[in-house]
Amino acid sequence: MSIWLTSAFQSEHWAVGDQTWSRNPATGVFELADYKGWGAPPPACDPLDLAPLVGARVSADAADRAGQSVALFPGPFKFSPVTGKALPAPSTAHRGTWAPPFGDDGCADDSPHGLRLTAAPLGLRSTLTVESLPDRQLAAPPAGHYQFLVSACQTCDARLLALEFARGRIYHWLPHSERWLELRPAGARALGRSTLGEQAWGVAVHDPQGASRIFMPTDDGLAIVSINLIAGTFESHVVGTRCLGAPVLWQGKVYVPMLQEDGKLGIHGLDPAGTSLRRVEGPGLDAASAAWVRPLADRRQIVWMSAAGQLVVKPGAGDTLEASLLPWPPGVVPSFELGSPYLSRSGHLWQQCMLQDDGKGREEGQRFGFVQLGLQEPEIRPASSPRLSTGAASFQLDARLRIAPWFDADVSMDSNAGEVIIPLLESTATSTVLCARVASTMPADSLFASNEAHTATFELHGENDVQFWVARLPRPWATQPFVYAGHLYLYHPDKRRLPGWRIDP
Template sequence: MAYRWVTANSVWLEEEHNRFELEAGRDLVRIDWPAARHRLPDVAELLGAALPAGCAHAAIYPEGFAFCPDCGAPLRTTPARHLPSWWGATTANLAADDHPLPRHVPHGLPQTALPLAAALETRPPEPARGQAELKIPAPPNAVCVFAAATFGFAVQRLLALAYTRNVLQYWDPHAQRWDVLAPEEGTADLRFDGSQYAWLPIVQPARRGEVALVPSEQGLYRLVIDPIGATFRTEPILEVPLVASPGAVGRRIACLVVSGAHYARTVRLWTAAPDGADPEALDIASLAPDVPVPTAGWARPYSYDNQLCWLHEEGQLLWRPGSAPRWQPWPFPWQPRLQCGGPTRSRDGRLWLLGHDGAAYSLRELGTEGPGQVEPIDSVRLGFGTLLFRRGHQVKDDPWAAPDVEDQNREDAYVLPLLETVGAARSQPSGLVLRIEGFTGRAEAALSGEVLPRTVIEWVGQRNVILDDVARLKNPADCVPFVYDGKLWLHHPSWNAIRGWHLKEQA
């Protein structure tokens, strides 16, 4: 005879010999227990269930159980622990517990409001050299983006989406391995490599397993995972070919889509509410009708001052809700250097982009009607937001201002910012950078495949801290920082392991 135990999220069956199995779970299909037996610690944490600690009367117990109902032995449960979610560069608004970016900074750049400096700057400052304190294996499909959140379950978990290969990978912290989630029948192909990748997280899932709105070459989809059954599925929001990643501004989401026959393809802007309601397709006004809106090669969008912007080697596309989107090609012969960073912010709040006119470098004002103001500079400056460097020297004033020269020896180095931390307590720009030492060539060469003999992973802020160093690194801009399980991690597609550092303040 079987007994039913009803909990807040599930209905469990107690079979003979005190064997518990999940009969029905909120937003979950029935669990294949024979397949799940080898990963019970992970399954129990996800469900908030309990495991035996001093007896063997059952392999798993429903959530809320503290003692074995047969012998009274205490059970092993996972204590409640809130960790802020991580989504990388996104224009979506995060929940208050996830440390959302303040409104005065652009959303969609590699920036975070997590107080990382409080933990990282307690380490010995340079010239002392640290090393990675933790390592986990790199995902089998290494070109990916990371997300860390509860996704509606009881604990935080880490996902790695290999968006060029349609592979979704799930980190099992107990087995210390990456599991590849299998697509359910009818799931859309998630490949998207025609532009830089960005997704829109579902911050407060209405159902367990909801992850994000994700772009695909076939359209925009809601991604839903079942980590218990090791599967995932998609739900369509828009099934039209996308040419750029989606963005959010105010209470609207938007993406660039292509319509028409192959010989007469037209790019339009599609917008809707975050749940896909109230959709609208808008024609794009062009300031130069002879320069068509590109159908590939876009950078991920950013939002600023209630305006959404996509950047391209040929121009910028701007949209403010309630008005028509407009396409503005760059004035000839000026061309941007998107590989050197992204929009940088001046002290008066305007955004600027690095470029070259064939004779010299300059910074061009973004987001304005018309060509915008131009500020000449003497050389490449790497960075975004307010974290900007001219060679090895940090620029702490306007983006075109002279850098602070604290050490003349750093003239033979390039500093590439990876992640900026933004907070009211910060009196100067700070964040995670790569210091490319002893490199006297052009910045474009350092970023485009040359072997870099020595690269230092460094935190710059009120105290500069050397976290680790790397030999023979190529393509340093491919490094992906993220925060998971109260730790800072750094991944590069060529590394066998992801390097990590403790963030005790986030634990």
């Protein structure tokens, strides 16, 4: 620790680790002057929002406060330099992370990514009922459609960030003030907008805990975003051209489909620490107008899917990679609205599709099947009825039977069940599945095409099934779950509050 005086105001400056604090000799008041070279917090910053971010100690002693609401001291200070009294320990920091949309940090190369699976534990107390009040409620961010990121962003406390990709906005939830703060661009470049759909947009995060670089697709190119929670700002550096799909972190690099100057689609990769793009070998693909859903990745390949086919990146000769477009087999139409592809026990990914190659129109009947992804001539396994999936767990549309793909193939769908269970998210840590039970007698395709309000019961399936919330919502399957500060939250753009339930350890 070192101390020096400024020449202009004769304030003391204290260097404490990676922080610099200023002290007014007349009042003894300490103020944060710099954190890791990121500058000082804005004057309007509430000290109780700031303290957990920097690990500061808080004193409410009148002698320490010098007329302010509270006094802050550097974390290493165990005693007040004003009174000599012991200072309270810094508040307990939250260290959990969440990468949108399903809490998949994409860091492990030995497991598939892009499914509705999270390693975050999802466990609610068994005494909850639909009449129980949420344990916490957050105000919703300004009107829009959001994805949520939880990260410390290289500070001492993990914070909740709301990303409005259609407008290029980022909001920071201030837990003490209980309000959303819009982060400002630190330079001249604002964050570009993205016209990708809800099923297509996603981010790649190199370091989920620090989130020093967040890779976001925009219509201007791939935005490399660094967030400064102390100053309430962000910096954005854009590389490449318009992103036609979401980026993915795979084998240590970030890959993203982009629109090339010739109007075709190309896959580009970059090192997470750099800004130099390199095009993946392969022909220019006439698929620039396709709506590509969020990518899947396993140790073998990356797959972006659309109605036009599968955009695949695989290892080629030597150390090279090759990109290709695999059309769906004749008569096969992918059903993205039914949830994630399935992960079989052998580790292969299968997409649920409608099979229309029997000459029958949709009015005469539908057949469903599972198509193995990433193959020029894929295996197709028929199913008796559609399933709704997180990737590992699946539910038949009679709302009563949880099954795995291509098992119980003779069980028929009960069209008179009157409700459908829609799995939203599965925890691999606790073997629990978050679901929305929707009251409806519509056929599956009509239900998912509908914007009318439905009564939905949210429940957690596991060793003990728990029903914990009921709401009437349009498109309740669009509800975004996320985990923040030890609570499971549910976000729906039509709700002005985000209810949260404490996660049992």
